Amino acid sequence: MISICVxxxxxxxxxxxxxxxxxxxxxxxVAEGEFVSIVGPSGCGKSTLLYxxxxxxxxxxxxxxxxxxxxxxxxxxxxVVFQEYALFPWLTVTQNIRYGLEMxxxxxxxxxxxxxxxxxTIGLEGFEHRFPRELSGGMKQRVAIARTLAYDPNxxxxxxxxxxxxxxxxxxxxDELLRIWQATRKTVVMVTHDVNEAVYLxxxxxxxxQRPGQMVAEFRIAIDRSGNRETTMLNADFxxxxxxxxxxxxxxxxxxxxx
Amino acid sequence: xxxxxxxxxxxTQRRWLQTPWRFxxxxxxxxxxxxxxxxxxxxxxxxxxxxxxxxxxxxxTRNGELAINLAISVYRAFAGLAIGSILGIAIGLAxxxxxxxDGFFGPLVATTYSLPKSSLIPLFILWFGIxxxxxxxxxxxxxxxxxxxxxxxxxxxxxxxxxxxxxxMGTPHYLVLWRVLLPGALLSIFTGIRIALGFCFxxxxxxxxxxxxxxxxxxxxxYGENGAYAYMFGGILAVVIIAYLADRWLLTVMHYxxxxxxxxxxxHRAP
Amino acid sequence: xxxxxPITAPPEAASAARRGVAALRAFxxxxxPLLLVLAAWELAGWADLVxxxxxxxxxxxxxxxxxxxxxxxxxxxxxxxxxxxFLGLAIAVVAGVMAGLLxxxxxxxxxxxxxxxxxxxxxPKIAFVPIFTLWFGIDHVSNILLVAFxxxxxxxxxxxxxxxxxxxxxxxxxxxxxxxxRAMLYRIVLPAALPHILSGVRVxxxxxxxxxxxxEMIAGGGGVGAALMFAQRFFQxxxxxxxxxxxLATGLIFDRAMLVLRHRLIPWHDEIEEV
Numbered sequence: 001m002i003s004i005c006v007x008x009x010x011x012x013x014x015x016x017x018x019x020x021x022x023x024x025x026x027x028x029x030v031a032e033g034e035f036v037s038i039v040g041p042s043g044c045g046k047s048t049l050l051y052x053x054x055x056x057x058x059x060x061x062x063x064x065x066x067x068x069x070x071x072x073x074x075x076x077x078x079x080v081v082f083q084e085y086a087l088f089p090w091l092t093v094t095q096n097i098r099y100g101l102e103m104x105x106x107x108x109x110x111x112x113x114x115x116x117x118x119x120x121t122i123g124l125e126g127f128e129h130r131f132p133r134e135l136s137g138g139m140k141q142r143v144a145i146a147r148t149l150a151y152d153p154n155x156x157x158x159x160x161x162x163x164x165x166x167x168x169x170x171x172x173x174x175d176e177l178l179r180i181w182q183a184t185r186k187t188v189v190m191v192t193h194d195v196n197e198a199v200y201l202x203x204x205x206x207x208x209x210q211r212p213g214q215m216v217a218e219f220r221i222a223i224d225r226s227g228n229r230e231t232t233m234l235n236a237d238f239x240x241x242x243x244x245x246x247x248x249x250x251x252x253x254x255x256x257x258x259x
Numbered sequence: 260x261x262x263x264x265x266x267x268x269x270x271t272q273r274r275w276l277q278t279p280w281r282f283x284x285x286x287x288x289x290x291x292x293x294x295x296x297x298x299x300x301x302x303x304x305x306x307x308x309x310x311x312x313x314x315x316x317x318x319x320t321r322n323g324e325l326a327i328n329l330a331i332s333v334y335r336a337f338a339g340l341a342i343g344s345i346l347g348i349a350i351g352l353a354x355x356x357x358x359x360x361d362g363f364f365g366p367l368v369a370t371t372y373s374l375p376k377s378s379l380i381p382l383f384i385l386w387f388g389i390x391x392x393x394x395x396x397x398x399x400x401x402x403x404x405x406x407x408x409x410x411x412x413x414x415x416x417x418x419x420x421x422x423x424x425x426x427x428m429g430t431p432h433y434l435v436l437w438r439v440l441l442p443g444a445l446l447s448i449f450t451g452i453r454i455a456l457g458f459c460f461x462x463x464x465x466x467x468x469x470x471x472x473x474x475x476x477x478x479x480x481x482y483g484e485n486g487a488y489a490y491m492f493g494g495i496l497a498v499v500i501i502a503y504l505a506d507r508w509l510l511t512v513m514h515y516x517x518x519x520x521x522x523x524x525x526x527h528r529a530p
Numbered sequence: 531x532x533x534x535x536p537i538t539a540p541p542e543a544a545s546a547a548r549r550g551v552a553a554l555r556a557f558x559x560x561x562x563p564l565l566l567v568l569a570a571w572e573l574a575g576w577a578d579l580v581x582x583x584x585x586x587x588x589x590x591x592x593x594x595x596x597x598x599x600x601x602x603x604x605x606x607x608x609x610x611x612x613x614x615x616f617l618g619l620a621i622a623v624v625a626g627v628m629a630g631l632l633x634x635x636x637x638x639x640x641x642x643x644x645x646x647x648x649x650x651x652x653x654p655k656i657a658f659v660p661i662f663t664l665w666f667g668i669d670h671v672s673n674i675l676l677v678a679f680x681x682x683x684x685x686x687x688x689x690x691x692x693x694x695x696x697x698x699x700x701x702x703x704x705x706x707x708x709x710x711x712r713a714m715l716y717r718i719v720l721p722a723a724l725p726h727i728l729s730g731v732r733v734x735x736x737x738x739x740x741x742x743x744x745x746e747m748i749a750g751g752g753g754v755g756a757a758l759m760f761a762q763r764f765f766q767x768x769x770x771x772x773x774x775x776x777x778l779a780t781g782l783i784f785d786r787a788m789l790v791l792r793h794r795l796i797p798w799h800d801e802i803e804e805v
Contacts, residue, residue, distance in 0.1 A: 056427075074423060074427040080427045082423075082424070086418070086420040086421055088424075088425075090443075091519075103428050103434075104429050133519065282645050284641065284644075285645050287642075305664060305665055362560075362563075363562075363563050366561050366563050370564060370778070370782070372785070374778040377740060377743065378747075378773070378774050381759055381762035382762070382774060384762060385770065460654035461654040461656050468657075475657075476657065479660055480748075482660075491660055495658060495660070495661065498653065498654060498657045499649065499650075499657070502654055503652055505652070
């Protein structure tokens with residue numbers, strides 16, 4: 001089943017000096033339950049693509065369909081996690097997690113149960129009534145993910161979700177995400193500039209060119225993820241695929257700076 | 260509106276600054292005042308000694324004159340502030356979310372910004388006569404602008420990501436206003452209200468001094484005309500104290516309502 | 531907030547007439563609410579909805595303006611008011627900047643002035659008019675000093691914040707290079723605080739104008755405020771409107787002037803300009 005279908009997408013930003021092309025004839029398909037990452041040089045438009053998928057901005061031309069229907073705006077079928085967490089600073093941890101459930105009209109008892117379970121899952125018991133300003137970056141990101149998972153969207157759109165975290169927290173969160181995905185099998189589209197992360201987590205990695213972004217390469221990641229991080233990272237297959245992807249991105253980066 | 264830092268100069272964070280020791284300089288000033296008069300450095304006719312002012316203040320309190328006029332002035336000031344703030348928030352919100360509203364109110368705001376609202380008091384006296392209506396309308400107009408501008412800027416600075424997240428989680432458009440834009444703009448709105456609080460007293464006292472039958476401004480003016488200078492000073496002191504207490508009260512409310520706010524709590528501000 | 535931005539025609543259609551029309555169109559699109567107000571005003575008068583005592587016809591206000599202008603009743607009082615405003619402002623800026631800088635650099639000065647400013651800032655200092663008239667009479671001096679009294683507070687606060695926010699590393703570098711305290715104030719802290727100070731001045735100029743006009747309305751003694759009160763007492767409504775508009779125009783001109791001045795004086799500062 002095709003969950004997300006993008007055909008011939010074009011997007012330009014209007015700036016003072018004229019038009020800044022961001023995406024050019026982008027095609028993409030994501031199957032249901034698939035974990036796909038998009039990588040590419042900085043400024044190549046990968047976040048723009050994600051925002052269009054999320055329905056926050058509109059493409060200039062081309063088609064974007066989710067579950068067979070065109071995307072007209074944001075919706076509860078596509079949960080989003082931003083790099084800057086986008087937590088509501090005036091709400092506590094539980095209030096933030098509860099928010100989507102309130103909006104989708106979930107009954108109170110079930111709402112509270114889900115919130116409690118999620119707080120437990122992300123390991124923030126005792127922090128229920130704290131405000132985001134009192135949390136560390138990793139904690140904030142966990143709340144952001146929990147908030148998005150709470151109302152059970154079919155698709156998860158992640159925009160460099162771990163970009164603002166330090167390296168160790170990032171690894172922990174990646175494993176967390178992998179675990180959640182393996183348990184729930186949601187469709188995931190993740191944008192990241194970290195090739196390691198992309199190969200570690202995804203089943204497919206799409207490489208975008210420099211601006212204006214186009215899909216230039218696709219890699220199927222068929223590695224064995226049944227072990228733990230150590231076994232995966234030291235796996236020879238993993239490293240060879242990772243190197244290939246890195247090289248593909250590297251070429252785009254070099255082309256971008258030569259341009 | 261470029262923000263005049265509305266917080267007081269915080270200075271250092273010493274603990275003893277937070278205690279009554281903080282007001283010692285004021286006591287020192289009062290002492291100098293008293294000494295200057297007692298030692299005949301200043302003419303008693305122009306500067307009544309502190310004890311005379313205190314006695315006058317006490318007398319005014321005792322015979323109810325202070326209470327009545329204070330209540331009247333405070334009523335006018337706060338009624339105007341409340342109306343002006345509510346209207347201001349509504350208009351600011353509209354301007355920040357609707358290009359049509361912005362196109363309509365924007366030029367009006369930009370033009371009347373530079374008009375001293377106290378200049379309208381004589382006009383209002385012509386229209387409404389001397390009394391509450393004139394005062395309250397003047398106060399409303401003076402409070403509108405700072406609240407409109409600060410609400411507008413506050414709403415405009417709410418990060419788009421917050422609105423996007425809310426929409427992705429199923430928030431309908433009308434709820435985005437109430438649950439995302441207003442809380443996100445709250446710090447800015449409070450800052451505007453604090454500025455408006457300053458204005459509301461100025462306009463009330465101005466209007467009462469220009470022409471009024473009642474109120475603290477009128478009282479002070481009357482005492483001045485009749486040469487009861489100790490009473491005049493007392494009345495002015497009362498005004499200063501009330502305005503200060505009102506500002507502190509607003510600050511307390513603000514800190515409670517914004518207890519979640521990051522930058523309010525990372526800086527150390529002397530109260 | 532919409533700013534009036536004249537639409538410039540594409541370079542090919544360089545005719546002045548075309549550009550003029552485009553500019554006019556842009557102006558109308560921007561200022562239509564003001565024109566609506568003007569139209570409503572004129573309509574109310576034309577349809578006899580209000581008595582001229584309360585709302586004179588637009589034309590009679592315009593006529594009164596020319597009359598007063600010819601008789602010197604506009605320029606003369608305006609000059610008086612502006613003289614008072616500027617002098618008071620100048621005193622406040624000098625005193626305020628000095629006090630603010632000292633507060634930022636000396637903890638004793640800070641300790642002493644802080645409560646005085648905390649209490650003084652929110653106080654409606656217009657209430658001090660009777661004190662100033664008692665001490666200095668009704669003419670220029672009391673007005674100027676009251677303006678200074680009002681304006682010194684925001685100037686101190688603005689300067690203090692500017693001076694206090696000078697980056698520590700900047701100060702340390704200067705200290706390491708042997709800067710004396712006096713030189714520190716004038717050559718490091720003051721320039722670094724200049725954007726804040728100019729912001730403070732920009733906000734304080736309207737305050738100075740308001741206090742000048744209001745004091746004149748309360749105490750008299752010449753100036754536009756006194757002229758306004760005089761007209762009101764004799765129910766000369768068109769004159770009242772004229773003076774209100776004069777005050778409005780004065781405020782607008784000064785606000786614009788401050789914007790221009792700011793750009794000229796601190797071109798290196800990249801703060802985003804707001805309305």
